[in-house]
Amino acid sequence: MxxxxxxxxxxxxxxxxxxxxxxxxxxxxxxxxxxxxxxxxxxxxxxxxxxxxxxxxxxxxxxxxxxxxxxxxxxxxxxxxxxxxxxxxxxxxxxxxxxxxxxxxxxxxxxxGDLSAVHVPTVEDEAFRDLARVWASTRDALKRARQALKSFLLAHAVRYAGTANWGPAHRRWISKFSFGNAWQDLAFTELRRAIEDRFTQCERLESALREAVPQWRFYPAVLALQTMRGIKFTTAVGLLSEIVDVTRFAHPRQLMAWLGITPSEYSSGGSRRQGSITKTGNSLARKLLIEAAWSYRHTARVSPEIQQRHEGVPKVIIDRAWDAQLRLCGRFRRMVAKGKLKNVAVVAIARELAGFIWDIARLGMEQAINKSRAAV
Incomplete structure (x- = not known):
C-alpha cells in the first residue's frame, strides 16, 4: 500500500x-x-x-x-x-x-542517509543559551570598547604609568584624565561611557545568569565542571549552554569532533597526513575551551579559589578533576620540552581537556540523580 x-x-x-x-x-x-x-x-x-x-x-x-x-x-x-x-x-x-x-x-x-543532524535543544535549554550568548557578546563588546579607548590614548601619546588592567586605580585615572581640548575631551568621554555601559550590562547579565542557573536542569554539571582548573563559572556556563547535554555524545571523541579540535587528515594509500584542527562546529565553545587550556601551562596545584569551588561537590568529582590537572599540566611541560610550540601544545591540551569535561559533566549529572533517588 x-x-x-x-x-x-x-x-x-x-x-x-x-x-x-x-x-x-x-x-x-x-x-x-x-x-x-x-x-x-x-x-x-x-x-x-x-x-x-x-x-x-x-x-x-x-x-x-x-x-x-x-x-x-x-x-x-x-x-x-x-x-x-x-x-x-x-x-x-x-x-x-x-x-x-x-x-x-x-x-x-x-x-x-547522507545528512548529519543538528541537535535541537528544548525550549528551556535554548532560552538559557540565548541568555548566555547575549552575556558573551556583551563581554566581547566590552573588550572592543576598552581596546578602542586604549587605541585612542596611544594615538595621542598618553600612557598610564601603572598596569593598565582596568582595575580600580586604572579606572580612577581614566575618569580624572583630561586632554584640555573640548573636542578631544568629548570624544574621550564618549569612549569612557561606552566602557562603563558595557561593564554595567555585563554585571547585570552575570547576575541574571547566577540567579537562573540553579533552576537549569544541567546545574549539577555546571558545579562539577567548576572543580576543574581554568573553568570558572563563566566558562562552565558558556560551555554547557552551547554543548547542552553531554550525554548525547556516546564517546568523548565525538565531543572533540563537535568542538572542531580534532586534526584534519588527508590519507591515501600507505601515506597518512594530518594537518591543523578542523575548526568545525561551535566556535564559541571552542574559544572557551582553548582559553581554559592555557591555565594548564603552570604547575599542578589547588589554589584557594579552586578549593572554594570544591565545596559541596562529591569527592569522586574532585578526585577526577585533580587527575585531569596532573595529567594535563605534565603533558604540556613534556610537549614544550620536546620543542613543540606553546600554541600547538595548548590545542593538544584542549583536545584532551574536552574528554575530561565530557567525563566530569556526566559524572556530575549521575551523582545528582543518585542523590535525588536516595532522598526519595
Missing amino acids: QNDITLFVGLDVHKDSITVAYALGSGEVEVLGKIGTRSRDIDQLCKKLQSKARHVKIVYEAGPLGYDLQRRLAAKGFECMVCAPSLIPRKAGDRVKTDRRDALKLVRSLRA
Whole structure:
C-alpha cells in the first residue's frame, strides 16, 4: 500500500517562503511548490503530506530561523531533521544554486542517509543559551570598547604609568584624565561611557545568569565542571549552554569532533597526513575551551579559589578533576620540552581537556540523580 511507503520531504526555508520537494519511497523526486511561512501555510502543507503517506520524514537546513519550524512539525507527529549545512554532500562541478535545486538535493540526501543532524535543544535549554550568548557578546563588546579607548590614548601619546588592567586605580585615572581640548575631551568621554555601559550590562547579565542557573536542569554539571582548573563559572556556563547535554555524545571523541579540535587528515594509500584542527562546529565553545587550556601551562596545584569551588561537590568529582590537572599540566611541560610550540601544545591540551569535561559533566549529572533517588 502507498501509505506504508516513506515520504521524504526537503524544505528550503527562507524568511518569507519555503520551497517544498518530495519523493515517495524510491520514486522520482518532485517539487511540490513554494509556500508561505505562516501557521496557516504550515498546516495546509502538513495536510497535503499526510494525504500522500503515513510515514513522513522531513529535513531542512539549520540557519538563522532557528528551530521553531522543527518544533511545529514535530508537534504534528512528523519526523523532522535539522541538518548541518556544511556537511551536505555537494558535487564539485555544481555551480548553479536555486531554492528548487536545494530542496531537491535535500530530498535525495535524506533518502540516501547522507545528512548529519543538528541537535535541537528544548525550549528551556535554548532560552538559557540565548541568555548566555547575549552575556558573551556583551563581554566581547566590552573588550572592543576598552581596546578602542586604549587605541585612542596611544594615538595621542598618553600612557598610564601603572598596569593598565582596568582595575580600580586604572579606572580612577581614566575618569580624572583630561586632554584640555573640548573636542578631544568629548570624544574621550564618549569612549569612557561606552566602557562603563558595557561593564554595567555585563554585571547585570552575570547576575541574571547566577540567579537562573540553579533552576537549569544541567546545574549539577555546571558545579562539577567548576572543580576543574581554568573553568570558572563563566566558562562552565558558556560551555554547557552551547554543548547542552553531554550525554548525547556516546564517546568523548565525538565531543572533540563537535568542538572542531580534532586534526584534519588527508590519507591515501600507505601515506597518512594530518594537518591543523578542523575548526568545525561551535566556535564559541571552542574559544572557551582553548582559553581554559592555557591555565594548564603552570604547575599542578589547588589554589584557594579552586578549593572554594570544591565545596559541596562529591569527592569522586574532585578526585577526577585533580587527575585531569596532573595529567594535563605534565603533558604540556613534556610537549614544550620536546620543542613543540606553546600554541600547538595548548590545542593538544584542549583536545584532551574536552574528554575530561565530557567525563566530569556526566559524572556530575549521575551523582545528582543518585542523590535525588536516595532522598526519595
